[in-house]
Amino acid sequence: MVFIGVVGPFATLPQLIKLYFTHSQHATGQSLLSWSLYAALSFLWFAYGLVVGKLPIYVGNGISMVLNILMVLGILIHAGMTY
Amino acid sequence: MVFIGVVGPFATLPQLIKLYFTHSQHATGQSLLSWSLYAALSFLWFAYGLVVGKLPIYVGNGISMVLNILMVLGILIHAGMTY
Numbered sequence: 001m002v003f004i005g006v007v008g009p010f011a012t013l014p015q016l017i018k019l020y021f022t023h024s025q026h027a028t029g030q031s032l033l034s035w036s037l038y039a040a041l042s043f044l045w046f047a048y049g050l051v052v053g054k055l056p057i058y059v060g061n062g063i064s065m066v067l068n069i070l071m072v073l074g075i076l077i078h079a080g081m082t083y
Numbered sequence: 084m085v086f087i088g089v090v091g092p093f094a095t096l097p098q099l100i101k102l103y104f105t106h107s108q109h110a111t112g113q114s115l116l117s118w119s120l121y122a123a124l125s126f127l128w129f130a131y132g133l134v135v136g137k138l139p140i141y142v143g144n145g146i147s148m149v150l151n152i153l154m155v156l157g158i159l160i161h162a163g164m165t166y
Contacts, residue, residue, distance in 0.1 A: 004127055011120035014166055018114050029109025031101050037094035041087055083097055 009063035016067060019074040027078030035075060039068035092146035099150060102157040110161030118158060122151035 019027055042064040049058030075082065102110055125147040132141030158165065 004124055008120070008124045011117050011124065013117070015114035015117035018112055018166075023112040026109040026112025029101055029106040029112045031098035034094050034096075034098035037091070041091045041094065044087055083101075 009060055009067060012064070012067040012071065016070055016074065019071060019078065024078045027075055028082055030071070030075045030079065030082075032072065032075045032079075032082045035068055035071040039065060039072050042068050092143050092150060095147070095150040095154065099153055099157065102154060102161065107161045110158055111165055113154070113158045113162065113165075115155065115158045115162075115165045118151055118154040122148060122155050125151050 019030060042061045045061035046058050046065050049055070049061055102113060125144045128144035129141050129148050132138070132144055
């Protein structure tokens, strides 16, 4: 499960490539609300992992947090305010 | 963290509403690869939660799994094969 916790966050990479590079014109189809919640939740898990000193939790969720924030920024850049 | 584990999965609902109802024409901007990985990973966490008998893990990831599979199906229905 440690393997999944570390590899899982990178699952967002294809979605980031579509949002920023190949399918930016479809950015409005991305949910700002969903990705903001993912970013907030991964931040909470990241902080929790740091507090309890569990490396697989804070590394995996730290990477997720960065990628989720990039999704939020990409939606704001390419689609503006949406839900 | 149990609260987050249960509430978190529902973060995907706005994204599902956009994909199925309000922004289906932008479905091609969704990454089939990313959502398939999310579905696979949530299935693994769901199965892990069942095996170790941790309700917050299998309930939260079970809900995630269902919503992620709905995202995969929605992308296939509205955008067809993509990456």
